[in-house]
Each structure stands twice: as structure tokens, then as C-alpha cells.
Amino acid sequence: MSAPRVVVFAYSDVGHDCLALLLERGVNVVALYSHADNPAEKIWFPSASKLAHDAGIPVRLDADLKSPRDLADLQALEPELLLSFYYRDLIPQPALETVRLGAFNMHGSLLPKFRGRAPVNWAVALGARETGATLHVMTQLADAGDIVDQEAVAIGPDDTAFEVQARVREAAVRVLSRQLDAMLAGTAPRKPQDHAAATKFGRRKPADGEIDWSRPAADIHNLVRAVSHPYPGAFTRLGADTLYIWRTKRDDRAAPEPRPKPGSIRAEGTLAVAFAGDGRRLDLLRAQVNDEPELGGAALAERLQTLTTKLQAGPA
Numbered sequence: 196m197s198a199p200r201v202v203v204f205a206y207s208d209v210g211h212d213c214l215a216l217l218l219e220r221g222v223n224v225v226a227l228y229s230h231a232d233n234p235a236e237k238i239w240f241p242s243a244s245k246l247a248h249d250a251g252i253p254v255r256l257d258a259d260l261k262s263p264r265d266l267a268d269l270q271a272l273e274p275e276l277l278l279s280f281y282y283r284d285l286i287p288q289p290a291l292e293t294v295r296l297g298a299f300n301m302h303g304s305l306l307p308k309f310r311g312r313a314p315v316n317w318a319v320a321l322g323a324r325e326t327g328a329t330l331h332v333m334t335q336l337a338d339a340g341d342i343v344d345q346e347a348v349a350i351g352p353d354d355t356a357f358e359v360q361a362r363v364r365e366a367a368v369r370v371l372s373r374q375l376d377a378m379l380a381g382t383a384p385r386k387p388q389d390h391a392a393a394t395k396f397g398r399r400k401p402a403d404g405e406i407d408w409s410r411p412a413a414d415i416h417n418l419v420r421a422v423s424h425p426y427p428g429a430f431t432r433l434g435a436d437t438l439y440i441w442r443t444k445r446d447d448r449a450a451p452e453p454r455p456k457p458g459s460i461r462a463e464g465t466l467a468v469a470f471a472g473d474g475r476r477l478d479l480l481r482a483q484v485n486d487e488p489e490l491g492g493a494a495l496a497e498r499l500q501t502l503t504t505k506l507q508a509g510p511a
Contacts, residue, residue, distance in 0.1 A: 198223040199296055199379050202274040203247075204282035206230050208240035208360065209301060209328075209367045213280040215246060216368050220375060224252050225272050230283055231256045239357075239425035243280075260290045269293060276378060279333060280367070288335050296381045298333040301371065303363045305345055306331060307393035310338035315363055317396040319356045320421035322413065325349050326359065328367035330374055332385060339393070341385035343378075344370045353444070355423045401427035408458030412445055412471035419443045431458065433484075433502050440469075441489060442481035450474025462500040465493035 201224050205214050210229070217224055227247035232238050244254050258265045270293050277298035279286060291298045304314035305327040311317075318326040327347040332340035346369060348362040377383040404422045406415055406429050419429040419440050428439040438460075446468075454474040455461075461468060467479040479499075483489040490498055 199275040200225045200273055201276045201278060201379075202226050202228065202269065202272055202294075204228040204277070204279040204286065205243040206283055207243075207281040208364050209303065210243040210280040210282065211241040211246055212364055212368050213278075213301060213371050214243050216371055217278075217375075218246070218250055220372075222375070222379070224250075225274065226253045226255060226269075228255050228258055228269075228282065237425050237427075260284075260287050266290060277333070278378075280371075285335075285337055286333060291333055291335075296378065297383065299343060299378060299383070300331055300333045300338070300340070301367050302329045302331060302338050303327075303360070303367070304338075305329060305347055306338055306342060307388045307390060310393055310395040312396065312398040314396070315360045316356045316399055316421045316426065319350060319354065319359060320417050322417045323350055326363065328363050328370050330367075330370050331388075338395075339388060339390065341387050343383045343385060344374050346370050353420065355420045355442075357423065357425060404429045406431045406440070406458075407472075408469075409472035411473040412475040412477050415471050416443050416445050416477060433460070436484055436502060438482055438484055438499070438502075440479055440482045442479075442491075444478040444480055446476045446478060448475075451476075460499055460503055462496035465496055467496040467499045 201222050203214055203217065203224055205227060206229050227243060229244045247254050260266050260269060266289055269290055274294050276296040277291065277294045279300040302314065304318065306329040309318055309326065315326060325347050327345055329345035330343040332343065334340040346366040348359065348366050350359050374383055404427055406418065422429050423441050428441060430437050430439045450473065455470040457470060457472045459470050468476045469479055470476050479495060481489055481491045482495055484498060484502065
């Protein structure tokens with residue numbers, strides 16, 4: 196019997212590494228569906244499209260499977276198994292119905308928690324202590340299908356989303372490796388999700404990184420971790436300037452009295468600090484003003500002291 200014909204939908208780091216595993220295992224991948232890179236987006240991950248191209252696999256970018264032509268092209272491939280790894284579009288039901296062995300997706304959370312877009316960023320932003328990778332059956336409801344397998348990864352109190360994403364990617368490859376033979380054989384296990392326990396979040400935009408200084412210091416620290424490099428970053432306005440904050444450290448000492456104004460920034464020796472809505476301070480370890488070089492330590496404290504002095508002085 197010939198090896199099942201597999202169509203892969205993949206993008207980003209998880210898409211690349213899961214496709215790499217399929218190629219290492221000799222899976223009969225007959226086509227890769229992916230996305231053209233957006234020039235306005237920082238591309239920090241390896242290309243699944245290039246990996247497929249180098250392996251001689253046909254690549255189809257930005258297909259619209261709601262169109263009869265693109266759906267017919269997919270059906271002409273006669274796929275038997277459909278696998279999706281961080282593909283950004285919802286695959287319509289007629290496309291899912293083209294395969295006899297099933298359609299499966301890899302999601303970057305412990306479903307049913309953190310369904311939807313940017314699951315790792317949301318988990319870090321909301322202070323979760325763990326997340327993971329989940330392989331599940333694809334349905335017309337995003338991330339709602341039966342669970343095949345999942346693996347948890349820890350989130351440390353100072354981990355950035357990028358650091359957590361690396362662990363999620365590794366977990367995703369292990370989950371895929373465990374279940375690949377079963378999916379190819381049509382015997383993958385299935386466990387219904389607890390929909391009552393589900394949480395769902397939407398797409399994150401660069402503007403979502405603006406800091407609300409009325410929030411507690413812990414929340415601001417989590418936001419900074421969630422959108423630090425290679426993501427657009429947490430930011431605040433200092434008059435006409437924008438301060439991008441890339442790394443912070445919580446200081447859990449009692450808030451000083453009288454409480455500083457939320458969002459006030461000052462230099463304390465060689466350290467820049469900022470104060471949140473609960474009066475607690477955050478040490479600013481790495482930051483940059485506008486498109487200037489990123490600074491830390493005494494250099495950052497001095498630069499921010501100059502800015503805050505200028506703001507306090509008002510117009511010349």
C-alpha cells in the first residue's frame with residue numbers, strides 16, 4: 196500500500212519545525228500551503244515555504260479555499276490527511292472533507308485554555324504559569340475540536356513570550372512525533388474538550404502594547420514580557436517621545452509613601468525605575484527612546500533623567 200498523501204498547512208516557527216519532522220520521517224507530503232511574508236512584519240522565524248521548496252514539495256501561498264478554483268486545486272491533490280501547524284487562516288469545511296484520515300491542527304496552548312490568536316503572548320500577558328502545545332481535530336470552530344495529545348510547558352515569572360514560544364515549539368514537535376503514526380493509520384485518539392472551561396482571545400496589534408500605568412506593577416511586567424523582542428514591544432508616551440520598554444524587574448517591596456504618580460519615571464543612581472497604579476515600582480532594565488539605540492543600566496537612567504527633566508521644565 197502506498198504512503199498516505201498528506202497536505203500540510205504551515206507557517207511560523209512551529210510550522211517550520213513540524214514540517215521538518217515530517218520530512219525526516221519520510222512522510223509523503225504532496226503540497227504545502229503557507230503565507231507570503233508580510234513586509235510590515237518582523238520575520239523572526241525560519242521559512243516553512245523555503246524548507247518545502249528545497250525538498251521539492253509544491254508550495255501554494257495565500258490560497259483562498261473558499262473559492263471554487265482553489266478548493267478544486269486542493270481536491271485534485273487527492274489528499275488523505277491534512278495537517279495544520281500555525282497556519283493563520285481558518286480552513287473551511289469543504290476542504291476538511293477532502294481527506295479520509297482526518298484533519299488535525301497544532302495549537303500553542305493547553306486547550307481548551309487560550310483558544311484563538313497569539314496564545315503564548317496572551318498566556319504571558321495574563322500571568323499564566325504554564326501553557327503548552329495541543330494537537331486536535333479540526334472543525335469549523337477554531338481550536339474547538341477533540342484533543343489528540345498535548346504537552347505542558349512552564350512559564351517562569353520573568354520569561355518572555357519569545358522564550359516560552361521556543362518551549363512550545365519543542366513540545367509541538369514531540370506531540371507530533373508521538374501521534375504521527377496513529378494519524379497516518381487513521382487511529383489517532385480523540386478526547387472531547389471541556390467547552391465550559393474554554394477561554395478565547397483575539398489577534399494582538401502593536402497598539403495593544405501601550406502601557407496603562409493605572410494597572411498593578413505585576414500586570415505591566417507581564418505585558419512587557421508578552422510583547423518584548425521580537426514582538427513590537429510595550430511602550431509609553433513621554434511628551435512627544437515614545438519609550439519602548441523591553442525588559443523589567445518587579446520590586447515587591449511595599450509602595451513608598453507618599454505614593455508616586457502612576458507612570459512617573461525617575462533615575463535612582465544607575466537604575467531607571469517606574470511606578471505603577473498600586474504604587475509599586477518596576478526596574479527598567481532595557482528600553483529605548485523612539486528609534487534610538489536600546490539602553491540599560493546607567494546609560495538608560497541618564498537618558499530618561501534628561502527626558503523627564505525636559506518634560507518638567509515645559510516648553511522652552
